Amino acid sequence: MSRLIKSFLSFLCRHRRRVLALLVFVAAFMGITLTIGKIYQHWDKDPERGAIAMPEGGLGESFDTPVYLDQNWDESDSLWFYNTTQGSALLPYDFFIQLEQKDNTTLFRDNVNIDKYRYLPQKKTFFNPDALPVGFVKETYKGNSDTSKDYLGYTCAACHTGQVNYKGKAMRIDGGPAMANMVLFLEELEEAMFETLNNQDKFNRFSTAVIDLGNDYRKPEEVKEDLEKWSNTLRLYNIVNKSHIDYGYARLDAFGRIYNRVLEYVVGADQAKEMLTALTKADKKTPLISPKEADKVLEGCDPTIIGSDCFAKVIKRLQMPKSEGYPELGIKGLLRVRDGLFNEPDAPVSYPFLWDIAHSDYVQWNGLANNAPPGPLGRNAGEVIGVFGILDWTAKESGWSLPAYISGQKNKKIKVDFTSSIDLTNLQRLESHLRTLESPEWPDHLFPNDPSMQIDKALAWKGKLLYNEYCLSCHEVIDRTAWDRLVIAKMSSLESIQTDPAMADNSVTFKGYSSNFQHTYQSTDAGTVILEQKAPVVQILTSVTKGVVSTPDPDKNVIRRTLDWLYVMAMSFFDNDIKSSVKAGDYNPDTTANPYNSLLSYKARSLNGIWATGPFLHNGSVPTLYDLLLPKKMPGDPDLCENASGETEPCQYRPNEFVVGSRELDPKKVGFVSEGKQGTTFTTRRVGDFNTGHDYGARDIKSDDGEVILKALTKEERWALVEYMKML
Template sequence: MSTLRIITLISLIAFVTAIGCSTQQSPPPKILPKITPAQGSSIERVWLDQGWDAETRENFWFTNQGAQIIPYDWFVWLEQANSQQLFRHSEHMEMLRYLPMNASKANPGGLPIGFALHNNQTTGENWVGMTCAACHTNQLDYKGKKILIEGAPTLGNFVLFFKKLIAAMNETLADERKFNRFATNVLGENKTNNELTELKNRLQQVTLASAERQEVNKLPSHYPDDFTSYARLDAFGNIQNAGTAFALHDLNNRNTPTGPVSYPFLWGTHQSDVVQWNASAPNTPIIGPLVRNIGEVVGVFGSLEIKEAPFWQRLWGKKLRYSSTVDIMGLGNLESWVKTLRSPQWPLEYFPAIDNNKAAKGALLYKAHCATCHQVIPREDELKRYIANQTLISELKTDPVTAYNASCHMAKTLILEGTKERILIGNTFDKKDNAIDIPVNGVVGLVLKDIPLALKAGNIAERVGDDGKKISGLTEFKNLISAHLNDRNKKAQVIETDCKDGKLDSGVYKGRPLNGIWATAPYLHNGSVANLWELLKQPDNRSDQFWVGSREFDPVNVGYDTRQGLNLFKVNSSNGQPQAGNSNLGHDYGTMLTDTEKWQVVEYMKTL
């Protein structure tokens, strides 16, 4: 072995030692819940061919990623606040626009798609937590057919879901009869007084923790109550606060999540060179997906803690201790399935036929006006890597709030002050620094904490490297970590300089290939444009309000039926000016075409 190779391996061992011991422990025995039938009427759906078989679909829906909302049996038996109907009842979940599903071995509680069973690695207790399928699976309805689209953005209302969940737990604590029904189902008929007391105390603790999370992510009082609503969420804001407020144990160390976005579609995500709407994260093979997915779990109830290491560990160089409920192997499996997901094709067996004469004309117009930012990828090349377009926000003129909040929010760094932002490289944290760097630091810490485990999970996700060879060694893995952190650090330094003058001159939004775009309304990064036809209107002529939450598909305008829904999305605030975060201006490409030409472009986009 060469001297250089020995030094490299010794350095890698030192990195692992500095972060902490392996997360591999002997877990307590698993006691899985009994299969409990779904509540409410079952829903019959049809599927499109997106490269997944039935087993892969169910695995994607219910594979745990380490999120913990409340204990699993509690969620199975919790009643709604204002009735005896169970919280998980299909009518209730459908109202929240999550997707009810029958009970099975993979889904013993009969919960909606994306609500997975997590067996806590330390205690062995079963929890329910969201997995990526909850936010990236959707259903289109058309003339009585319910069509499931894998990887499509949900219409779910996460904020309303969480509000109603907390209300249900509070009412269960307050109403003795409701609590007794809940306790009987959770503990059994032979429950003891001590068990009842312990359950009530525990319910109080979990409810308080949930209410604290809700308060940390609460919007300013001058924002409308339904600002976030259906089909969008400020994921960056939630992830930031998971790091700054919760991981660092200071609930006041937070920023308000005022930049909600439409959930991105998943097909093509694995293949892109960068991810996130603002192109902030390099998608380095092996490492990129792992970091991206751990960050996602942290934002949806995957606990993250960053603590000072015990004194005896600090003596040999370990400064901080990182811990989380994230299931890294589960993430590896989930990414391996996402990697093979294909975009949905316009289903001719259910939707009106495409006018091929119009579409042919639209193809030429699309190439002239759209393809510079949204390249056309042939269906046979969908699973190959591609370079995503990045366009300056100053050129796009779309709402800048998402990008600004993601990059420029600030927070106290507390115990991280003076340590490297990305643990191995980067500037050291100031007393107050960019908020997003704190959860990023935590995610990197979790990867470095157990490199062999991360390597194993990464290989499951990637299978092989770009050269067709499986990445198998720690040295190669370390090189990928270094490349990923360096790329991210360069981007962060540019943005941090921008943030100082408040203009975010280098801020960008990412333009993806539009394969399957017909199944992903509403449009623009913030979901402020209802359908493809509206997107081609000149910005000042776009609708300034429309109904959201309807599943009924509109095959003409290509989006949902906006004449009905569950919430009225309003672009403007009460003063008649665009509400920050809701603007539908900008992205004026193709808007000067004639109406005939615009309809041709719309027809062509149905074929993508």
């Protein structure tokens, strides 16, 4: 190694003028590129930021053209965030533009239908000429010959732009949690695609309309071939991610779905055959799939890594007739296959809000992601894997490569490369853009004549004193406008916080076949681990995101992609003030025996803007802030309680059932109105949906010897604390 370094230094000395000229050229090129990018970023200045009124909304709600609160973003900042691709590719773009709904001839992208899923309809603007909803964008990917076309993809804004309505007035919240029902959207999109495929009249209209666009398709046969391919791909995704937990509106098991998508692309045919032939029918004796059937199902798939297209073929073949040599599985059989290769994503959580994310030391609900460099880049690359980035990953014999080295494959004969549609340059720019976003303040100024929206300052002052006593130790108060603010995640172990454990448990316990990453080494805070044949998926995800971020964008020329990659790497380190640090809080530390122990916890953070982020708790199981300050009714809890006047009245407990989907603000309890509204019914009876825990102020908190160290709040104190939290 020392000889290599000496040779390199000698080369630099001999060619210092050329090296200096190259560095000057690179710096000039990057400077010009950055300047052009900044100018372009501000070209879309629509004063309404593309927002439109909805006289008849999808769930019976109507609202005027939304207004924006002061979050330190102007119209161009918002529109660039909404319409900047990150490399997601859900389906061909022309298909989404012309696809009809399943049961009628109205376009699937019709605004009323889009609003039904609680995505946010938009009008045409410069960056959005086809009036796509907030968070949907055209992604142009020039990959291999099969994947080179325009796609519809998700942007960050789809899950992280909110809206709050009050008496017909709508307020858009940049960086706020979406109310979206992504599962319903994807299931009904799949149904519409298959109906179009199987209904000749629908297909004729669809194929004609797609071809008339004059973009990626010229013949009906081409349309049909791709429609069948993408319909099956979406069906595969929906089958793999089917859950017994109804996510409903406003939440998603993003981690579970990212984990599954990684496993879908990493597993090899050899490991898949091993799993398929080990499955049994309900009697636990009779094989579900014979070795011959498994070979037939996996025919043509790479033994090391199945890759982008073969898995959809596998799912289709699993359902084909036994007379043709296939297993002919129904939905129950397919779910047994799912359980053998994947993990049920049964821990939905609320979409997190994004203000202060670039100022936070640890992110994700369980603090999985360290925000120190280059953490945000890997975190965002993992997110795009989950939201349909095209993964043109292949396995082949090759020499040394940086992605193979970084992902731990340096000693492997066969190496997986990580060509994909993931746009690292835009991911870096988006993360940097979020540094300027501020939390929204309570919008009392929009309703000067409405007493319900005015903050009771005297009551809020009492609430502030209570906040200091009950909340401040975990939820630090920060200056929302400070450019140098630092948000510290205070971690609480599952034992201490006692909220629903599913998300934290799954992040650690989910396992999958590691394929080519088997027996590779990986560093953790507790030491170096070796990936086993069935490894924790968090390890496999870490390996592949390292490979992705060390792979330059493939659909740019070699000079451009090299310079862009160098820019991304430099900016991920130098445009990030967060340093590596020890987690704060009360949690179980990582050990050599349990290297992911600290992930069995949940994060508390500053509550600025909390009024616009309901429902509450990490899994969205409590509808309002006032309800969060009530206890969960447990066995033995009384039905009648004594009030401050000494009178008996019904005790107050957190609701065990409420409707989610409405955007209507409850200004008193602070959250969204659920009574009398349309949406999905949230019930709190199962793991994944529990509304237990976080009892601070809800019950007496006692020491081990039974001494009360934090008393339960009275009703008056709860109202005072809620009033103060409006001001954060």
